[in-house]
Amino acid sequence: xxxxxxxxxxxxFLTLISIVVLLCSLLLPNTTYSQVDTFEFDTEEQQDRFRxxxxxxxxxxxxxxxxxxxxxxxxxxxxxxxxxxxMEGMSDSEINQFMFERYGDFILFRPRLTAGTVFLWFGxxxxxxxxxxxxxxxxxxxxxxxxxxxxxxxxxxxxxxxLLGDKT
Amino acid sequence: xxxxxxxxxxxxxxxVAIALWRGLYLDTKTLPSMLIDKxxxxxxxxxxxxxxxxxxxxxxxxxxxxxxxxYCLPCLIEHPTLMRLSEEGEIPVVGVNYRDQQGLAIDWLxxxxxxxxxxxxxxxxxxxxxxxxxxxxxxxxVDANGVIRFRHVSVLDESVxxxxxxxxxxxxxxxxx
Numbered sequence: 078x079x080x081x082x083x084x085x086x087x088x089x090f091l092t093l094i095s096i097v098v099l100l101c102s103l104l105l106p107n108t109t110y111s112q113v114d115t116f117e118f119d120t121e122e123q124q125d126r127f128r129x130x131x132x133x134x135x136x137x138x139x140x141x142x143x144x145x146x147x148x149x150x151x152x153x154x155x156x157x158x159x160x161x162x163x164m165e166g167m168s169d170s171e172i173n174q175f176m177f178e179r180y181g182d183f184i185l186f187r188p189r190l191t192a193g194t195v196f197l198w199f200g201x202x203x204x205x206x207x208x209x210x211x212x213x214x215x216x217x218x219x220x221x222x223x224x225x226x227x228x229x230x231x232x233x234x235x236x237x238x239x240l241l242g243d244k245t
Numbered sequence: 246x247x248x249x250x251x252x253x254x255x256x257x258x259x260x261v262a263i264a265l266w267r268g269l270y271l272d273t274k275t276l277p278s279m280l281i282d283k284x285x286x287x288x289x290x291x292x293x294x295x296x297x298x299x300x301x302x303x304x305x306x307x308x309x310x311x312x313x314x315x316y317c318l319p320c321l322i323e324h325p326t327l328m329r330l331s332e333e334g335e336i337p338v339v340g341v342n343y344r345d346q347q348g349l350a351i352d353w354l355x356x357x358x359x360x361x362x363x364x365x366x367x368x369x370x371x372x373x374x375x376x377x378x379x380x381x382x383x384x385x386x387v388d389a390n391g392v393i394r395f396r397h398v399s400v401l402d403e404s405v406x407x408x409x410x411x412x413x414x415x416x417x418x419x420x421x422x
Binding site for chain 1: 273274276277278279280344369370371373374375376377378379380
């Protein structure tokens with residue numbers, strides 16, 4: 078009896094430890110490893126824009142990594158282009174447009190809102206709505222049950238009393 | 246109502262299952278080109294051979310634009326097909342020497358043969374960006390007006406030529422006549 082109790086305590090302890098470790102790992106800085114380019118910027122704002130853009134543009138030749146996290150040849154060229162365009166004073170949307178015209182929706186990690194991407198943007202909301210409908214239905218049915226079905230009528234009450242009476 | 250609440254989840258399951266099943270076989274690596282039905286981007290560069298080249302030097306007929314590099318192993322696989330096409334005069338082939346070095350490119354052509362009317366030298370990859378290139382080999386089909394009509398990513402061998410390029414060319418010829 079005692080040994081199962083300590084066994085249980087040990088399991089609870091281990092579970093708690095792993096939860097704490099997992100939570101701590103969430104607090105660690107979650108930045109992707111950035112390629113070291115020797116780009117020099119005039120202002121910090123330009124540098125920030127460069128970082129954001131190369132994080133939000135996808136490397137066309139490597140699946141699912143951004144320009145900043147990729148050593149691929151095209152990624153290197155595209156980072157250089159982003160740098161050039163920032164230094165020429167182009168806006169973020171102009172730079173995104175430049176990339177879109179050449180590589181399409183694929184290159185934008187934040188896809189634009191078009192007829193083709195509507196489902197991508199609002200699909201989750203649609204699913205939330207459907208789930209909400211189901212949840213609402215279940216909740217309503219549950220409420221109905223507590224209101225009427227759980228009440229005992231007189232004969233049922235009597236029978237209940239009898240059963241309880243028998244025990245005591 | 247009870248019928249609906251039974252069939253709805255079943256239908257939902259079937260729908261999701263089909264979507265995921267299809268997803269297993271989707272080709273997510275081949276990107277559609279954004280330049281289909283758009284004119285070839287403008288360029289004023291030098292050729293691998295060292296002379297100045299621009300859009301004016303492109304053939305006045307349907308031609309292939311092949312992106313290659315001396316470092317590119319799949320390019321060696323498609324090379325015999327490109328050689329045959331240009332030697333038999335089936336279609337002119339223009340090269341884009343992509344992210345390569347001029348010396349290496351010249352040696353590669355000397356070693357393997359040169360199927361290209363000329364090769365645009367794109368050491369920096371800047372022209373490749375305008376084309377939407379993401380890696381050699383890629384082959385574009387360009388019509389007589391200099392408009393890009395089709396792109397094939399990766400090796401262009403005889404079967405790709407037969408199955409993809411010939412029908413695309415036949416379509417272009419039909420619409421031209």
